Amino acid sequence: MAAMENHIEKILFTEKQISQRVSELASQITLNFSPSTNNGGGTLLSSSSSAPVVVGVATGAFLFLADLVRKINLPISVDFVRVESYGSGTVSSGKPKISCDLKIDVTGKHVILVEDIVDTGNTLACLFEHLKSKGASSISVCTLLDKPSKRKVNVELVGEGKFYYGFECPDYFVVGYGLDFAEVYRNLPYVGILKPEMYS
Ligand SMILES: O=P(O)(O)OC[C@H]1O[C@H](OP(=O)(O)OP(=O)(O)O)[C@H](O)[C@@H]1O
Numbered sequence: 005m006a007a008m009e010n011h012i013e014k015i016l017f018t019e020k021q022i023s024q025r026v027s028e029l030a031s032q033i034t035l036n037f038s039p040s041t042n043n044g045g046g047t048l049l050s051s052s053s054s055a056p057v058v059v060g061v062a063t064g065a066f067l068f069l070a071d072l073v074r075k076i077n078l079p080i081s082v083d084f085v086r087v088e089s090y091g092s093g094t095v096s097s098g099k100p101k102i103s104c105d106l107k108i109d110v111t112g113k114h115v116i117l118v119e120d121i122v123d124t125g126n127t128l129a130c131l132f133e134h135l136k137s138k139g140a141s142s143i144s145v146c147t148l149l150d151k152p153s154k155r156k157v158n159v160e161l162v163g164e165g166k167f168y169y170g171f172e173c174p175d176y177f178v179v180g181y182g183l184d185f186a187e188v189y190r191n192l193p194y195v196g197i198l199k200p201e202m203y204s
């Protein structure tokens with residue numbers, strides 16, 4: 005067994021499960037943002053409506069974003085924003101800091117924020133305020149993991165925005181597929197829990 009795998013207590017979501025779910029999410033997004041598609045969810049984007057700007061929240065979303073956008077069949081734009089609130093620990097500082105802003109002007113655009121995980125919701129709340137102040141016409145969220153048991157803040161979706169999520173995450177601090185502990189383990193191809201001694 006490779007060295008890094010020896011650090012893992014349990015795999016929660018396998019590479020195959022993640023890949024399958026990413027395809028499903030990409031299909032849903034493609035359908036919901038296709039011009040003149042009445043997708044059953046009530047959204048009807050006119051053919052003049054521009055394709056969304058997909059914004060990855062660095063660093064954690066980098067793998068999910070890369071896999072997701074390759075499966076979205078729309079002429080989207082891609083950008084990044086960097087927000088930090090966990091540092092090298094497992095508890096949110098409660099004060100996310102935007103340390104790198106978007107390059108693309110999102111005024112009047114549909115934005116899809118791509119996250120690896122929504123945990124307390126602090127990061128999302130901070131980004132929503134930021135994107136609203138920039139005049140995005142709708143803000144959706146697409147997160148691989150949703151951890152509702154830890155939620156402290158809920159955001160109100162903007163415009164026709166929707167909340168897409170891959171899996172509900174149990175109440176553990178998880179690593180892999182972009183998620184880190186102290187900047188390590190992001191390159192694991194699956195999501196899992198570390199052995200207790202690894203967190204110390
Ligand atoms: O809902 P919350 O409690 O705010 O947690 C979610 C955020 O925490 C992590 O980012 P982090 O600040 O660790 O930075 P990183 O993406 O560089 O790992 C994760 O990537 C999310 O962006």
Ligand code: HPA
Nearest residue numbers: 123176177178179183184
């Ligand atoms: O469970 C988690 N793992 C890694 N990073 C995180 N950021 C918020 N929650 C988590």
